[in-house]
Amino acid sequence: xxxxxxxxxxxxxxxxxxxxxxxGVPHDECVFRRxxxxxxxxxxxxxxxxxxFIKLKPLPKGTNYxxxxxxxxxxxxxNGNDVxxx
Numbered sequence: 001x002x003x004x005x006x007x008x009x010x011x012x013x014x015x016x017x018x019x020x021x022x023x024g025v026p027h028d029e030c031v032f033r034r035x036x037x038x039x040x041x042x043x044x045x046x047x048x049x050x051x052x053f054i055k056l057k058p059l060p061k062g063t064n065y066x067x068x069x070x071x072x073x074x075x076x077x078x079n080g081n082d083v084x085x086x
Contacts (some may be wrong), residue, residue, distance in 0.1 A: 007055045026071065
């Protein structure tokens, strides 16, 4: 089993479960924070500390999601938090 590396955060228009496909990451390496349309807020993930994950969010239309993921990974490396450790 792979430990989750990514936190997929949906919003009122885009489901969190769609993001792994758009970013090109394995579904089983993701934790999902769903948006509850009824209460207009995000639901919990079941993890007490979500700062260990790379956060994947919906981006503006036309954005290259895979390129943005490379930027997020590079920033993570530069900050000393290598995602490969998890």
